[in-house]
Amino acid sequence: MLLERYLDDLAAATMQEALGLEERPRALLRTTQDPKFGDYQINGAMALAKRLKKAPRDLAGPIAEAMAKHEAIAKADVAGPGFVNLTLDAGWLGRQLAAALGDARLGVDAVEAPEKIVVDFSSPNIAKQMHVGHLRSTIIGWSLVQLYRAVGHEVIGDNHLGDWGTQFGLLIVGMREFGDEGALEKDAIAELERVYKLASKKAKEDEAFAESARAELAKLQGGDPENTALWERFVATTRQTLEAIYARLGVRFDEWLGESAYDAMLPGVVETLLEKGIAREDQGAICVFFHDMDPGAIEGAVEGYALPKRLRKQKQPFIVRKKDGAFLYSTTDIATVLHRKEEMGADRSVYVVGAPQALHFEQLFAVMRLLGVEMGLEHVSFGSVLGEDGKPLKTRDGKTVKLKDLLDEAEQKTREIVEASRAEGKLRIAEEDLDEAVATIGIGAVKWADLMQNRATDYKYDPEKMCSFKGNAGPYVQYQYARVRSLFAEGGLEYEGFEAPIAPEHEAEVGLARVLIRFGDVVHRAAEGSLPNLICDHLYEVASAYSRFYTQCPVLKSEGETRETRLGLAALAGRQLEKGLELLGIEVLERM
């Protein structure tokens, strides 16, 4: 069950009845920040006090009295200026947890109105290595796919590849002039990158060369068989390299609809924009100007749509066709939304793209509203990965960090630490499981480090800290999971499908229970706000509450109901750690 939603409804209904109000008031239920205030607090009495011209504590009194009668509530007190502090009944709490333990969804109820959501993430360019810039989109995007699914939505993960556009003209003429067939066979991306660099340099110096690149691009876009075959080869070989990285990261896509998939729609898109008066020609280019736009005058625009203030102040246009007739990614993005709405029947389209592109998406979404599209459009933006110096992460010699190298480094550091720990006899990883364990821990560490902070802010990438395995880090959480599994193995008990009645009594049992009960609420809040860091927060709390519990409460040596309770709590902690990590795209190990 979703406890917070349940309690909030309960509190609001109780307030209405106890105070004899005509309307349902807002209960303003919050978790307490200190256990001495109980588990939850109702703050609504203070908000009501002014309107009802009464002292907040006089309102809080009857609310507390009525709340205390409910079976879920052990204690309800008025405190401070008018808080109503609620302490959950331990027996009731235990019954809810036992039910969650026997529930395949672990108490994460499905949303009432499931939606079809397209998550647009990762989206690397063809003919280029994936680099740090793709790290966050790939990791956050994959987590969101899991999160939306966990709360009952239908999700389509779409890799919107950069597989079309100007660079292909350069690649075609470049391969002809500088290309090495053998190298292309061996390591396609490295060869394509090398050729692209040479070609783009030459194009800047040699106008005839640049012209032939444009001509080849035009031929490609016109369907020329020879160029199309070359392009297909570039795409296919690049994709192999990409698949290897995704396999390593455990990321999968339902669709790989790159920019090329929308090519045929582009002239029509521009034509429609011109017809409706959304775009106009300016200096040879087709532009959408927002500063002098009146959405009310656009036929078919979303009823009552008002342009964001920020766009009204933006004098620079949103360009949908260049003066040379070529289309841009803005045009492709418009076509993509139309495709997702009309062909895929999506209710929402979510873009996991860095914060610097915020303006582009604001403009894109505005154009879609002007076209009358009402589907949900959301830019899930995130900050940059910075180096030690606080500037965008680069290698020592100033180059972009390749994603593969970053992952290799993380695994290397992990291997050193794991081997040292094994030598000291601290870990129980078998020799033959070492490679797999290093990969699971190392990749998990990278993902945790990325997901644990609020995605909005930039963060400093620190491999030492990430792999140090102390405190709030992925390996710590994985380790606590392994301890749960080890407990069951030690006791000769079946972990999978384990169920038991739960009746917490010991302080550490109750402490763990009051963390575990929040899981469903946390998953929903994370999905609603597209905030995987909330899952990290919760899992870290579960892991540390479990570790505290484990230190204070002997499990296998206890007996009767106490043993049942402790095993039940341990099993549920294990389930939440495993499921929660899965939502982050992080795998677990049974033994560490």
Place this chain on the structure above:
RNA sequence: GCCCCCGUAGCUCAGUCGGAUAGAGCAACGGUUUCCUAAACCGGAGGUCGGAGGUUCGAAUCCUCCCGGGGGCGCCA
């Protein structure tokens, strides 16, 4: 020129719809192992929430201005 984001402990970061004494981790300091994994646990210390006004019963959170840092904005994606 216009716009957006960020500023919280020595460091890295949380902080939900405005709630009580602003929280974690790391580092540093002190302690815990005949006991189911010590990659663990326990304890103390560490703060003018960039600054100044304002709104509010109540502000790190909302509004205005200022300072500092980062980023974006006509023909790349």
